[in-house]
Amino acid sequence: MSLEKYNKKRDFKQTSEPKSNKQRAKDNRLIFVIQRHHASHLHYDFRLELDGVLKSWAVPKGPSLNPKDKRLAMMVEDHPFDYKDFEGEIPKGNYGAGTVYIFDKGEYQSLGKNRADDEATLRKGLKDGNLKFKLKGEKLKGEFALVKIKNSEDNSWLLIKHDDEFATNRKFEIEKLIPNEIIKAGEDFKKETKSETSPQKNTKTIPQFSPMLAKLVKQPFNNEEWLFERKFDGYRILVYINNSNSVKLESRNGKDYSEKYPAILQDFKKIKEQVVLDTEIVVLNKQGQDDFQLLQDYNPSSKKDIRCFVFDILYLNGHEVVDLPLLKRKSLLEKLLNQYSFDRTYLTGYDVDKGEDCFQIAKENKWEGIIAKKIDSEYLPGRRSDSWLKIKTIQNQEAIIIGYTTPLKSRQYFGALVLAINKNNKLEYIGNCGSGFDEKMLKKLYNLMSTYKTDKKPITEKVHREKDVQWIEPEIICEIHFTEWTKGGNVRHPVFKGLREDKSPKDVEKEMPIDTEETLEGKKKVGGKTISLSNLNKLYWPKERISKGQLIDYYEQFADLILPYTLDKPMSLNRFPNGIEKPGFYQKNVERDQLPNWIKTVEIYSESAEKNINYLVCNNAASLIFLANLGCIELNPWLSSYKKPEFPEYIVIDIDPDGNSFDKITQVALVVKDILDRIGVSCYVKTSGSTGLHIYIYTAQKYDYDFCKQFAEFIATKAHEALPEFTSVNRRTDARKGKIYIDFLQNRRGQTIAAPYSVRPKPGATVSFPVSWDELDQIKISDFNIFSVPHLLKNRVDPWSDLRKHKQDLEKALKVFAKLRS
Template sequence: MSSLRTYDQKRNFKETAEPKGGKRKSGGKEHIFVIQRHHASRLHYDFRLEVDGVLKSWAVPKGPSMNPSDKRLAMQVEDHPYDYKDFEGVIPEGNYGAGFVYVWDKGSYELLHGDGASFDKEAGKEIREGNLKIRLKGRKVKGEFALVRMKNSDDNAWLLLKHKDDYAVKGTYDSENYTPQRIKDRGVKEKEKMKTGTKKKAAPAKEKAKTATRAKTKRELFTPMMATLVDAPFNRDGWLFETKWDGYRAIADVSKGKVELYSRNHLSFNKDYAPVVTALEKLKHNAVLDGEIVILKKDGTSDFQALQNYKNDASGNLVYVVFDMLELDGQDLTAMPLIQRKELLKEVIKQLKSKTVVYSDHVLDTSDKLYNEAKQKGWEGIIAKEAESLYAEGKRTLSWLKIKIIGEQEAIICGYTEPKGSRKKIGSLVLGVYDDKKNLRYVGNCGGGLDGTLINELYEKMQPLIQKSSPFDEKVRTNTPVTWVKPTLVCQVKFSSWTSDKHLRQPVFLGLRKDKPATEVQKETPKSAKMATKKAATTAPAKAGREDESTVALNGKKVPLTNQNKLYWPDEKITKGELVDYYITMADYVLPYLKDRPLSLHRFPNGIKDAGFYQKDMDTASAPDWLKTVSLHAASASRDVDYLVCNNAATLVYMANLGCIEMNPWLSRVKKLDNPDYIVLDLDPENIAFKYVVETALAIKSLLDQLGVTAFCKTSGASGIHIYVPTGGKYNYETCRLFAEYVAKQVQQELPQTTSVIRTKSKRNKKVYIDYMQNSRGQTVASPYSVRPKPGATVSAPLQWDELTDDLAISNFTIYNMADRLKEIGDLWKDIDKTKNDLRKAISKIEDLAQADVE
């Protein structure tokens, strides 16, 4: 009986575009594997290995993992034909496996213990014995794996296991994190169609086959990866530097000589820039390219204003400058390092021999020469990219950075003023941007750069958008009357600087940005280049020549230091002395969050590899007499204990010398022990990707914004995020805990698949635990700037809300870069105790919202 007969019997090939099962691959030296993401009734991944001319197949519900500690269930299914390796598209409703299929990864594989004789016989034998060991050579999954049949279960139940090797990872691995967003969206869209679609009269078989083929060949639109603005150029090994082209970002999808050229928000450029399309039609490969459409001047610089005028005057040198490639001849390149993608791209563009489509070259490691050239020639700036970075489709990351020389900003046209003097129709444009709360903010007027022809075009575009009222909530003062327009047109301006009231100084109009929706336009604030490119310290050497025993004078007190060369972080070679140095350096920033608060000491006298212990009760008889303590009843000890209070650097360093790696203060102060200064929500992920912690934090912020409550956030320094709501000590713990519980449960209802408020660990697996129970007397939370007893010597770092992105990582904040971060951006929480939140008003809003729901 043919091994493909079951496959054929399950499918109606008059309806599905899947390949028929009659054809086997003839024997060859290299054997392939393919992993297909299958968004069927339940999302799963199909793992397929070529054996004896067919694809042996397993359905893996959670997808493969690169973490050896994960044991992925794999259910063996019927063999699939060899040609199935290339299948992508929609399996129509009513057919076996109906849903959307995407080739997630593919490559070749080897047997770990093959004898070099008959590959297929050996592989077949290992599969029959239920113990197949292989080495995968893919883009996303690499290295040694094992497929092991489970004992005492059905014959088709297996485990897919990753071996410990150079490719293995230690952290959480979720296949979905390596799936483009457009593919996820398409899968959901196709399933929704099937759920909501009404049954129609059956079409003829030939027509169904045509429909299936169209579904198979239909292309998804790509969304480009974006760069983060930083404040200065830099040199760094492992980075490459490119020209920042001043034009329209464009994706080119070339397939069998047909070209789709479109913007980052998926507007077609085919008609507007037909010469580029014509040039790309001659490409000898199927490819997806990423680049910039520009007008190049004779000196090689790009002219954005000339590009704006290209429709009226096509005499400019129109060029598509290509700097990345996402696919080549059906191969997904997004999981390939950038430097390798560019090597392939260079060869592909070279073969085209076109002056209209050109390759964007780069320099490695050092940006000085390129940056100076950019300044001399008046370029907009340069781009820095990690040479080993993967392509993060549709995301703005810290792997790609932009350094601007000329200040430019996208802005939304919100109106225009009456003209004066000889100018007609438009005096100046009234501009705005959205803030992080999605409120439209006025950023000034722009009259520079507007000439007669341009004014006429802008005027005509704005007439259908005229509205009576201002789109701003704030009152905008102008010297002449304003005609307000619907805020949909986006323009590009250059300017000298931002004023203190956040207005553009001397803006000059450059052109309209039809490639970006108005809703995405925000003030672009550069991040620190140092911080953006700094890696976590993992092998920092201990300071040479340090005395093991010494004394330091602080606040007029002498603090004895002992065992300063003891390794507290053995893997990173970080000593106890370096921990003490950190707290001496950071004392001015750490102390405000400890002052006048009882402390629980979490001590690690032998470093992080040994179990630490908590100490609440200070031995006042042996402790220095200058230490401040407060005697309080401890419920856990059923007696009064002497809690330490840390109000100065001497006490802070004394604690560090005791082995207190982290600082754990109460939420309330000694004078008002029953009234906490903050409400805390502790977001703790349990075997789930960190991006879901970020998603939860942003959902909490959104709810608090709705309630008129200001909150602050920080990394926990361990695995999650802490959100603090300042209360001014006006409410007792019970009130604060009830408010926290309301917020936690509201957000959990909003994100039921990824969050939990259940304390039992086993019941919140693969979810983010929203812990509101910390809001009780005597509970402690690691303070801002506290070091944590975790690998890398991570620190609990205050954050700006806009730092909560998919790129955020706990490991980015350590004892080695925290001081530099503070120099760059200051103490982000310095105003937390000045922030006034009125819980009574917030609770009133909650009641109003509840009443509205009832009505």
């Protein structure tokens, strides 16, 4: 870094911070300085002289002499060499406003043997993200390391003390080494600043959030880049606080639980800020363990031990903080909560690196499990990310109650619950659960289920004791414990745990753990093939905060729907490795030796290039995910297969709005459909995912490209003749003059079009989505995106399901048209 960024952030007419960077006499000595900076948030600035400037890191908790402490250090802009002597105040209204105190300074060196090579050794360590050095200060002495966190895109490092003669195994509290007058000066400055700015701080409307979700993995692990928390067994609650004037407790499915838990509500009314917190509410039994049944039965008049554990902060005084690294959010949360005294609200503790120990404690104390979180992770509202993982001590599963059996022997009300989950857009039976109920719960459940009785069986599978089953509407969700999944897909030895009023039926799916090691190493196993993944947290849609990992998750989830349209098709790769806001590039020719051996490629001669092109072919889910990992946000297959490259499987008519309204595009599409209907040709429509519509005709590779292009041109021309005032078939934009373009030229060898269900590199992460003709006038392009599509597909009948069932006789269709004209 140069000093340009440093100078740009400061007004040297107002601050006494040094601007110049005086050159000192060249020798082999290098200096370091650690400055306590009591700004908006207290932190320590750790600075090392290198290449004539001070390389700088902000350390929220300050350095430590205990090797077990791994301190987050955020690398910031270079500071001038003269900054080593700076102490005092940075005036209010300036960047970094607050008090600065020199905690320690002295000389430092690399761990190399030759002092003449110090700068070269340190420079290499900085570049490699593994900077090791020895401090010779008054307070800090001995060997340290600054280690860059892998895959970090926000300059997150860890500052770690080496275990040497200067290290300590006791708790190191740096603030106890600071003079009282320095601490008071910083606090007084902050109070004055807060009082001056408080009238303007809380004027914005608080946005709505959805909780971030974790992926289930198999084994616990140790890793210095992760922290580990207790997994609570309660209700996940987002707390919205508006300066103590109003407080709302909201569940995952949007229910208001404020009146249900008044004791918790009163705690949060003490907070005089605008803030959104992520929490979990639990009730403890007499053994001090989370008890989900007690939580369900809780009422405000009871004396049950209800508690709220706070573990994240999403919003503070007009600012979303979801994009801050996790440890920064933790520090912010701790400072906020420490200002207040609560009766039933607690800050959730955590350990860095010690996941296996934490999991052992979880088992001993009968916790539900632990949560692992990457220390530099951002908060991704409503998203399930590889940055948050959960490891359970016991298997559990949410399920939809679809019926109940009659009771046997002395039991009253019902015998067992009939359970199902969502799978492939329908309900799938997973077994009956007949244990875990007391008399009170049997009665409560029976009365609840009686209001949903139906004669309609909601599943197709055979059910145990089916002749004794009373079916109910699939609206009630419960949670069960069980020992394992059977080969037939049922739960073995299920035990009822409780009702899940905070969840929605559409979200209930089978949850299977994934391999921990593969997840940490960025590997995914799909169909027996292992794919190495990279930069999963990179934001491909920065404004929407949608990551590369979420794109990959989407393609993995819907591979079965997409692959029929890419099978045996040569692919043109449109790659966006740095997201949609950075330039992408097209790639057709792929290098065989740079691909996994299970990726299929085919050589096809290109007349325009006058050479063979080696195309990638996407025939399985692993290949689909491999493409997404390359940065292929969208999928662009040929219309023909490599086996019959001259004979397309489809004819496509692309309706390009060129600025016209969606209503007009729909009108054009319906005219095209009417023409095809009159000549007996079935056609199907999908959104382009950009601005237009695509109309597909299935040809079963019966006709060559020349015939298909001519047929498409004929239909496009007839549609244009019906709507000449606002359509055109002229490819030249200057000739169209803002008219809707009915494009038939996609029907040529080598041309590609976005596949059905393909994501597009457009704002909002829109998806090219097959729709029915009946709903065409009720939709808009933005209705279909990477997050809405999974919900839309859960109970949707595929409008393209019979696309390949009817081969089109296009020659006969043209004869029909000739008869109609005559």
